[in-house]
Structures are given as structure tokens and as C-alpha cells.
Amino acid sequence: MKARMWTAVVSATVLSAGMPAAAVAQGACEINDSSPFQVNGAKQYVIAAAAAKRADEVPKHLRNAIRVLTDDPSKIKNDAGRQWMLVRAYAQWLQREDASYVMKRGDVGFTQNPAGSQNLLLALDSAATAVESMLPQCTDKVRPYREQFFGEILNKSIAAMGAEQNDSAAYFATLSLQVAGSDPRPWNVLSSVYQKQNKMDSAMIAMEKVIALSGSDTLYAKVKQQSRYNLAVMSLTRAEADAAGEKRDAEIKAARALLEAYLKDTPGDANAAQALGRAVRLSGDTAAVTAIFADMLNAPDKFTADQLFEAASNAAATGHDADASKLFENGLKKNPYHRVALTNYANVLLTLKDAARMAPVVTRLAEIDPNFDRAYRLIAALWQLRARAESDPTKKKAANDSVLFYLDRQTKTNPRVDMTLAQKSGNAYTVQGTVNNEGSVTASWTMKLELLDAAGAVVASKDVAIGPVDAGGNTTFSVKLEAPKAVAYRYAPLK
Incomplete structure (x- = not known):
């Protein structure tokens, strides 16, 4: 979700006997x-x-x-x-x-x-x-009386939230609503507090209040857009976790409407376009998916690698493999060592039976994630494509032998590493995963982990101790390194 935006409220001029003369003189009021x-x-x-x-x-x-x-x-x-x-x-x-x-x-x-x-x-x-x-014409005359106390209280709420004092932040936000119940900003604070407290239902209700109370007032445009986006993403996340049914369909429909409204007011926003692609894919509207990633195909430089990768996944999921391959290719120009993208791109190229483009992709995948057993299954699939296309009996046999070799290597990968998270947050990069001991004895390993920038240069590294792990058992690991330029990882084979 997008980073949240907080702006301290400037209190109105202190009100004395009545109001300063300049503030009282309000047109027809x-x-x-x-x-x-x-x-x-x-x-x-x-x-x-x-x-x-x-x-x-x-x-x-x-x-x-x-x-x-x-x-x-x-x-x-x-x-x-x-x-x-x-x-x-x-x-x-x-x-x-x-x-x-x-x-x-x-x-x-x-x-x-x-x-x-x-x-x-x-x-x-x-x-x-x-x-x-x-007297609606007197709203501007009355407003400073609200804002003086509202601003003072809401600023206390924002300060408490910044200090991670969530209960105080919620208290002051709720208190500020007593003097300005139609202002969306306290609800914006409450939505953040509720998320920190893992009260997601309450957070979503607060976001709905922000959207409803903001109306068309330009003063609240940013918090309204922020809530539209975050509420849509939360709805999509819930929908993906739900089984097919009316509830899931309603969540997808609501998320799509929010994102379409968001893009109407902020056209061209890449994050929202990416999320909308996800929504229409989940809705099964393949025509809409095509329309959404058309801009990414035509102008990939406007989008980040992650946005192109998600659009590519949406395209592949709806059967647009040729478009998916172009989107993956453009994304990998920006981040050529993204393991999930390499895996998905390889599968798309396998569907397209494009052995020539698939070869360097699976080779790189095995180089950066050498204990990922499915990388070797993809290499075996590459050799199977080559075998089927080969007419020379000697070369065909060599290709089929390679298929068997890599299938065997897949089954004998030990330890087997399953990466569960590779994520940038601020200046830090986190890598998490599970290591499975497929051997017959207890073993320990050292993972020589390197973080890479977009050009493939090493920007941080760490030796990660793994184990001891019992035979047939597994363990997890988590590494977080300060590396502002990191976008991907690789590690040397664990033996």
C-alpha cells in the first residue's frame, strides 16, 4: 500500500472578544x-x-x-x-x-x-x-471556531501516532471528531492506527468514512485518493484469500470501482493501474486486462520493474502469453535478477515453445537460486523443447539425455531452498526462506548471500548460518541488510 501522508493542522488565530474584524467580514454573511x-x-x-x-x-x-x-x-x-x-x-x-x-x-x-x-x-x-x-453563506465565518480546537486536538493525535502511542492517537482522533465530525482527517489517522493494531475491519470502515466525508473538496483530495487506493488493495487481498462466491465477487467489484475512480482523478498513476489490472484479472474481465496493460506494453519506461512484472503475470493468467513475455522482458531490463519474474517468464516462454529465449532465462535462474529445485525442472523442460524440435538422431538423443539429467538433478537437490520473501523496504532489503534437508543425516550449511543492484553489482553480502537441520526436516531464515540500491539477491550453492 502507499505510504501514508500526515500534515499537521495549523490552528486558527486565537479568538478573542469575537473574531478579528478581517475574519468576520465575510461577503453576504x-x-x-x-x-x-x-x-x-x-x-x-x-x-x-x-x-x-x-x-x-x-x-x-x-x-x-x-x-x-x-x-x-x-x-x-x-x-x-x-x-x-x-x-x-x-x-x-x-x-x-x-x-x-x-x-x-x-x-x-x-x-x-x-x-x-x-x-x-x-x-x-x-x-x-x-x-x-x-446560513450556509456563513460557513467561512463559523469554520475558524471549529478549526482552532480541531487543529489542536488532531495535531496531538498525529504526534501520538508518530511516537507509536496508538491508544493516545485513537483517543485524540476520536476527540477531534466531536468538534468536526464531518472532517475526514481524523478518520485517516484512525485507519492507520487500526492497521497497526491489526483491526482490519475497523481500518477499512475508517477508509470508507474518509472517502465519503472528503466529497469533492480539494483540501482533502490527497487523503481521499490515498484511502481509495489502500481500501482497494485491502479488498483485493481479502478477495484472493476467499473462495469463489458472492462475498469474493463483491470485494473485487468494490476494489475495481475504487481504482477506476482513483484513476479518473489521478490518470496515469502506475501503482493504481497495476492494482486495477489485478482487480480485473480476478473479475475474469480479460478484455479489460488487455486494455490496462496496453499502456505498459507501449510505454514500459513509465513503469517500475515490479509493476511490469505484475502486469505480465496478469497477462499470463488471462492467456495473453505473447504480451506477458514482452512485459516480463521489459521488466527484466530494469531488474534482471528478480527470481520470481525469471521463474514466471520461463514458464511463459515454455508455453510459447520459445527455447531460444528460454535458455538464458533458466540459466540465470539457476545461477542466482542454485538450490531451487524447480529451476532444474525448467531446464529439463527447455531440453525437452530442443529434443522435440531436433531431427538429427544423435542430437535428439543428447537432448533427451539432458532432460533426464536435469530431472534427476531436481530430485537430488539438497538442501532444497524455498525463498518466501525478497522485499525492499526503505533502505533495507529482506530475504526470507525455508531450507529443507532432503538427505539422510543431520546437516548444517552456510549461505553466502549477496544483494544486487539493477546492474548486477554486489551492494551487500552476508554469510547466513543454516542448521543443524535433521534429516527430512527444515528450518527458516531471515536476513535484513541496509542496502539502498539492492533490488535482487543471489547465493552460492549450498553443499
Whole structure:
């Protein structure tokens, strides 16, 4: 999945008596905050609180403001003005030093249920939402009141996530939603936290919220695209793990729709195009697969080796072997020692009965992964192609003898190495695998592992101790080396 993007939220200018004059003057937005008397009285209390010389005078004025606005709302025939003054009063409560997000209702100024608790963030959000609903043209005037507290809390969430404090990150992200429930960024934080906690269902729900709440707002375009891509990849991964059925089909369909929407907004993105190819292949839409990898065939330089390899695998899986061979060939120009690509390319060339191109591929495969038994089976298949094409009896017999030789070598490969992971992450390259002792006695080996760059030069190396492994048993190994230029590996034969 794509790397996640985090940007600290810049808090709005601290709000004083009301708002700075430049921020209040907003086009056609006009809020009557002078009548009836309850609204005007609340305004005077808010102004008095902001101008108070003594800190202990501020709560008294703010309590009075909220009391006159909430004691009997039905009598106030200016709900927009009432809600606007509540926004300002709640904001001033929250601006106080050591302010609490939750207070006793009576302490805030409510006469109804004074012993209960009042969440000021939720109250601010409710009042701001009411103003925006009644006077949409005043959204820009109301927004800074939300953003001051939202930004402060969300930044705490991002900082906690950066410090690997996942519980705190989730707490502050959830708290920030109380004052800005329609903002997708807290859900973006939560999706990351849930992934770290391996709560994948919750992570996917959070991504769906990001997409839904982002809408067409350009401010959220990056987090929306990021969530579309990551959600699609997670859906595809689930689909590949599921047996055929309605659930699998629904996951593939959802992933395809997300990726098509992503590419509509970000055309030409190679990672998304690669993932879409995977989605349409899983859906069985062979025509769509062809259309997707056509660009990779025509302009391979625009794509990475891994993207070309996946497109090649998609092409081969849908019976487009000629296109698959071209995609593998172009990918191997960028990373000629990629073991999985060499293996798959060899199988495609075997299907095409192209012995001439297959020979150097299987030779290189056996050189970089010499204890990989299936490499010798592919070499045997190469000699079988040559035998079938040979008319000279002597040469035909020699070719068939080579078939038997390499089939025997496959069965006698010992130890047998199965690589399970070869992956670049940041500046590090990781190689993992299983070593199987096919012999009759306990044995140990040393794997002389080398990491290679795209030109085949050695950029890192390590001697890996293997064993002792009982006869018929196996063991695993994992090697991680700092090697910024590494793209592949090879090792000397284990004997």
C-alpha cells in the first residue's frame, strides 16, 4: 500500500472578544446578534468576558451568556443569532487556561439538568452546525471556531501516532471528531492506527468514512485518493484469500470501482493501474486486462520493474502469453535478477515453445537460486523443447539425455531452498526462506548471500548460518541488510 501522508493542522488565530474584524467580514454573511434582548445580552456578556481584567470574572460572564441563550430557547425568535452566540461562548470556555472539554452543566450556565455533564466540544460542533445549516453563506465565518480546537486536538493525535502511542492517537482522533465530525482527517489517522493494531475491519470502515466525508473538496483530495487506493488493495487481498462466491465477487467489484475512480482523478498513476489490472484479472474481465496493460506494453519506461512484472503475470493468467513475455522482458531490463519474474517468464516462454529465449532465462535462474529445485525442472523442460524440435538422431538423443539429467538433478537437490520473501523496504532489503534437508543425516550449511543492484553489482553480502537441520526436516531464515540500491539477491550453492 502507499505510504501514508500526515500534515499537521495549523490552528486558527486565537479568538478573542469575537473574531478579528478581517475574519468576520465575510461577503453576504450577516448574522443578527443584536436582537431579541437575550441574544444581545449574551453578546454583551461574551464581550465582557473577553475584556475582563480578572480571570475569575470570565466564568461568571460566560455562564450568564449561556444561561440567557438556553434557559428558554423557544422564546428567542432568532435561532441563528442564538446559535452564533453559543458558538462564541463555548469557544471562550474552551480557550481558558487549563480548560476542560467536559464540564458540569450548572458550572457552564445551564439551568436545566445542572448536575449533568456537558461536552463543550460537542456543544460547539452542534451550534456551529446549526448556524451553517441555517446560513450556509456563513460557513467561512463559523469554520475558524471549529478549526482552532480541531487543529489542536488532531495535531496531538498525529504526534501520538508518530511516537507509536496508538491508544493516545485513537483517543485524540476520536476527540477531534466531536468538534468536526464531518472532517475526514481524523478518520485517516484512525485507519492507520487500526492497521497497526491489526483491526482490519475497523481500518477499512475508517477508509470508507474518509472517502465519503472528503466529497469533492480539494483540501482533502490527497487523503481521499490515498484511502481509495489502500481500501482497494485491502479488498483485493481479502478477495484472493476467499473462495469463489458472492462475498469474493463483491470485494473485487468494490476494489475495481475504487481504482477506476482513483484513476479518473489521478490518470496515469502506475501503482493504481497495476492494482486495477489485478482487480480485473480476478473479475475474469480479460478484455479489460488487455486494455490496462496496453499502456505498459507501449510505454514500459513509465513503469517500475515490479509493476511490469505484475502486469505480465496478469497477462499470463488471462492467456495473453505473447504480451506477458514482452512485459516480463521489459521488466527484466530494469531488474534482471528478480527470481520470481525469471521463474514466471520461463514458464511463459515454455508455453510459447520459445527455447531460444528460454535458455538464458533458466540459466540465470539457476545461477542466482542454485538450490531451487524447480529451476532444474525448467531446464529439463527447455531440453525437452530442443529434443522435440531436433531431427538429427544423435542430437535428439543428447537432448533427451539432458532432460533426464536435469530431472534427476531436481530430485537430488539438497538442501532444497524455498525463498518466501525478497522485499525492499526503505533502505533495507529482506530475504526470507525455508531450507529443507532432503538427505539422510543431520546437516548444517552456510549461505553466502549477496544483494544486487539493477546492474548486477554486489551492494551487500552476508554469510547466513543454516542448521543443524535433521534429516527430512527444515528450518527458516531471515536476513535484513541496509542496502539502498539492492533490488535482487543471489547465493552460492549450498553443499
